[in-house]
Amino acid sequence: MLSIAEENYIKRLVYLSLENGAGDGVGTNELATGLQVKPSTANDMLKKLRQKELIDYEKYGKIHLTELGTKIGMEIIRKHRLWETFLYEKLEFTWDEVHEVAEQLEHIQSEKLVEKLDKFLGFPKFDPHGDPIPNQAGEMQLLAKKMLAAVNVGEQCKMVAVKDNSAVFLNYVVELGLGINNQIEVLSKQDFDDSMEIRINGKTNRVSKKFAQNIYVIAD
Amino acid sequence: MLSIAEENYIKRLVYLSLENGAGDGVGTNELATGLQVKPSTANDMLKKLRQKELIDYEKYGKIHLTELGTKIGMEIIRKHRLWETFLYEKLEFTWDEVHEVAEQLEHIQSEKLVEKLDKFLGFPKFDPHGDPIPNQAGEMQLLAKKMLAAVNVGEQCKMVAVKDNSAVFLNYVVELGLGINNQIEVLSKQDFDDSMEIRINGKTNRVSKKFAQNIYVIAD
DNA sequence: TAATAAAGTTAGTTTAATCTAACTTTTAAT
DNA sequence: ATTAAAAGTTAGATTAAACTAACTTTATTA
Ligand SMILES: [Mn+2]
Ligand SMILES: [Mn+2]
Ligand SMILES: [Mn+2]
Ligand SMILES: [Mn+2]
Numbered sequence: 001m002l003s004i005a006e007e008n009y010i011k012r013l014v015y016l017s018l019e020n021g022a023g024d025g026v027g028t029n030e031l032a033t034g035l036q037v038k039p040s041t042a043n044d045m046l047k048k049l050r051q052k053e054l055i056d057y058e059k060y061g062k063i064h065l066t067e068l069g070t071k072i073g074m075e076i077i078r079k080h081r082l083w084e085t086f087l088y089e090k091l092e093f094t095w096d097e098v099h100e101v102a103e104q105l106e107h108i109q110s111e112k113l114v115e116k117l118d119k120f121l122g123f124p125k126f127d128p129h130g131d132p133i134p135n136q137a138g139e140m141q142l143l144a145k146k147m148l149a150a151v152n153v154g155e156q157c158k159m160v161a162v163k164d165n166s167a168v169f170l171n172y173v174v175e176l177g178l179g180i181n182n183q184i185e186v187l188s189k190q191d192f193d194d195s196m197e198i199r200i201n202g203k204t205n206r207v208s209k210k211f212a213q214n215i216y217v218i219a220d
Numbered sequence: 221m222l223s224i225a226e227e228n229y230i231k232r233l234v235y236l237s238l239e240n241g242a243g244d245g246v247g248t249n250e251l252a253t254g255l256q257v258k259p260s261t262a263n264d265m266l267k268k269l270r271q272k273e274l275i276d277y278e279k280y281g282k283i284h285l286t287e288l289g290t291k292i293g294m295e296i297i298r299k300h301r302l303w304e305t306f307l308y309e310k311l312e313f314t315w316d317e318v319h320e321v322a323e324q325l326e327h328i329q330s331e332k333l334v335e336k337l338d339k340f341l342g343f344p345k346f347d348p349h350g351d352p353i354p355n356q357a358g359e360m361q362l363l364a365k366k367m368l369a370a371v372n373v374g375e376q377c378k379m380v381a382v383k384d385n386s387a388v389f390l391n392y393v394v395e396l397g398l399g400i401n402n403q404i405e406v407l408s409k410q411d412f413d414d415s416m417e418i419r420i421n422g423k424t425n426r427v428s429k430k431f432a433q434n435i436y437v438i439a440d
Numbered sequence: 441t442a443a444t445a446a447a448g449t450t451a452g453t454t455t456a457a458t459c460t461a462a463c464t465t466t467t468a469a470t
Numbered sequence: 471a472t473t474a475a476a477a478g479t480t481a482g483a484t485t486a487a488a489c490t491a492a493c494t495t496t497a498t499t500a
Contacts, residue, residue, distance in 0.1 A: 005457065028478055041458055043479060048456090060465060060478060091336040101330045110321045116311040225487060248448055261488055263449060268486090280448060280495060442500095449494070457485090464479070470472085 002052075004107045007076055008035060009045050010054060011106075013065050014073035025062025074138035075114075080106040081127035081134075082117050088128040089121060095128040096170035129170075130161025130180050130216065149194065149212035151186045157217035158183055164214040173215070176205055183220060222272075224327045227296055228255060229265050230274060231326075233285050234293035245282025294358035295334075300326040301347035301354075302337050308348040309341060315348040316390035349390075350381025350400050350436065369414065369432035371406045377437035378403055384434040393435070396425055403440060 002010070012034045016026040032042035046063060049055045054069035065073060083105040087093040093101070115136070118124075125141050126132055132140035143160055151157050159182050162173065173179070178200050187197040187204065194209035222230070232254045236246040252262035266283060269275045274289035285293060303325040307313040313321070335356070338344075345361050346352055352360035363380055371377050379402050382393065393399070397420050407417040407424065414429035 003456075029476085037457090038459065039478065040460080040480080044457075087333070087336075091333070091340055093332070093336070097332070101328070101333055104328045104330070108321070108324045110324070112313070112317070113307070113311070113321055116307075116313070120311055223486075249446085257487090258489065259448065260450080260490080264487075444497100444499080446497070447495080449492100451492080452490090454489070455487090459484075460482090462479100462481080464477100466475105466477070468473100468475075470474090 001109065002072070006045070006049065006052075006054075007072075007107055009042070009049060010065070010069055010073045011076045011080075013055065013063060014070065014077060017065060023064070025064045027062065031063065071138055074134045074140075076106050078134040078136075078138070079108070079114055081131055082114065082121065082124070084127045084129070085121050085124045085133070086117060089124075094170075096167035096174075098128055099165045126161075128180075129165055130159075143216075143218060145216040145218050147213050148184065148186075148198075148215040148217050149196075149209060151184075151217060153186050153189050153196075156183060156185045156220045158220040159215055159217050161216040162214060163216060169214060172211075176207070177201055177203060178215075184215075184217060221329065222292070225265070226269065226272075226274075227292075227327055229262070229269060230285070230289055230293045231296045231300075233275065233283060234290065234297060237285060243284070245284045247282065251283065291358055294354045294360075296326050298354040298356075298358070299328070299334055301351055302334065302341065302344070304347045304349070305341050305344045305353070306337060309344075316387035316394075318348055319385045346381075346400075348400075349385055350379075363436075363438060365436040365438050367433050368404065368406075368418075368435040368437050369416075369429060371404075371437060373406050373409050373416075376403060376405045376440045378440040379435055379437050381436040382434060383436060389434060392431070396427070397421055397423060398435075404435075404437060 009031070012031060013026055016030060016034060017024075020026060028042050028046065029039050031046075032039040035042065046055065046057055049069070050057050053066055054072065056064045056066055080102045083102040084098040087098040087101060088095060118136075124133055132142060134140040145160050147163075148157070148159070159178060159180060161180070162170065164170075178184070182200060185199040187199055189196045194212075195206055196212055197204055197206050199205075229251070232251060233246055236250055236254060237244075240246060248262050248266065249259050251266075252259040255262065266275065266277055269289070270277050273286055274292065276284040276286055300322045303322040304318040307318040307321060308315060338356075344353055352362060354360040365380050367383075368377070368379070379398060379400060381400070382390065384390075398404070402420060405419040407419055409416045414432070415426055416432055417424055417426050
């Protein structure tokens with residue numbers, strides 16, 4: 001059984017592995033930054049995770065999750081997203097509040113709890129942020145989504161997820177009248193700073209490049 | 221904010237204080253035994269809890285929770301019993317399964333979560349074992365219950381709670397066809413070993429003294 | 441009341457997870 | 471091809487929570 005610290009390292013490795021893409025592996029400093037610890041701390045943990053056969057890793061090399069490590073990581077992400085869905089759907093939490101509490105709940109150890117919770121929620125496929133929920137086998141439904149920043153002027157799209165999960169970002173999204181499954185039309189782009197004008201439910205707003213890089217959409 | 225270890229010490233102190241009764245205080249060894257640690261370990265923690273003003277305690281003296289310590293302890297018990305109720309009422313857990321998972325869930329830190337959970341469950345007054353759930357102020361509805369072992373021959377009573385929460389005991393209770401709110405009639409008592417014959421829904425069974433000391437009833 | 445037992449404390453050790461400071465290896469730039 | 475910067479590692483220290491072994495205090499009992 002893994003400690004909460006070990007679980008957090010594994011989870012972070014899953015995210016960084018996905019970000020870095022196919023087989024590239026993850027660096028020690030990158031991992032440390034993601035977990036807000038010093039590289040030396042991460043380095044110590046890497047030895048432990050290797051010992052437990054959760055990662056492939058050799059001195060000065062890149063970190064790769066083993067099959068076992070990936071499986072365990074997906075289970076943690078499954079729990080996190082199921083709990084977020086529970087808080088949002090059943091307990092009236094807002095989507096900017098769920099992440100913080102799910103960070104704690106994801107470490108509760110009980111297989112039965114996860115499966116019963118999944119059933120209770122009606123086997124949801126996506127969490128409140130539009131992120132796919134892995135099934136019991138660790139598989140999840142990936143949408144062919146792209147960033148709002150990549151949508152061309154004049155095109156319509158539909159928001160399916162957010163990248164940033166921070167309360168400050170999510171509250172801004174709500175302030176703009178935007179939510180999952182809402183339509184967005186890109187009216188113009190400013191070459192100078194890559195800001196764009198978008199129309200949401202008839203209302204027009206100018207948003208920054210940074211903003212547009214944190215909204216996921218699909219063509220519509 | 222308290223660590224999980226600290227919370228477990230406080231919770232155990234609440235239970236032992238209640239058991240020992242009014243103002244008697246709790247001993248170091250007793251506390252250590254309850255938490256399955258060595259007395260020296262408990263002793264170290266006592267210094268920390270005193271430092272944090274959660275207990276009154278001096279060398280070789282008895283341990284007393286402060287008002288703050290009691291308040292925090294009741295909050296943990298409130299969370300434990302609310303989670304047990306959630307698992308039982310909403311997720312189809314059986315009453316012998318809920319305690320173990322609630323031992324983990326009781327340490328989740330989120331006031332909002334507790335209050336929303338309470339509301340979601342319809343502000344329950346008792347958990348699946350018949351134990352009263354403290355309200356937000358830390359108060360709970362105490363029943364004037366007594367042990368089945370104390371019921372006289374020929375009398376009827378109603379089971380309101382169990383003392384032992386272990387799966388092995390709870391499964392035995394179910395096997396006997398017994399549950400919360402069931403009527404029990406005491407048919408006879410054996411002076412030799414204090415075993416008794418009881419009738420539950422028309423069926424007669426002989427139960428041991430130990431058993432009868434773990435069932436709480438009220439007159440009926 | 442003196443001896444013995446029980447209860448409680450202290451000192452020193454261990455493990456997990458973190459840190460800082462110093463060092464080594466790899467990568468990037470001149 | 472050197473050199474400087476970035477990335478990664480090692481050594482040693484710290485903190486929390488546990489332990490064992492030895493000691494002290496309090497309670498019990500002969
Ligand atoms: Mn989240
Ligand atoms: Mn999410
Ligand atoms: Mn319980
Ligand atoms: Mn209970």
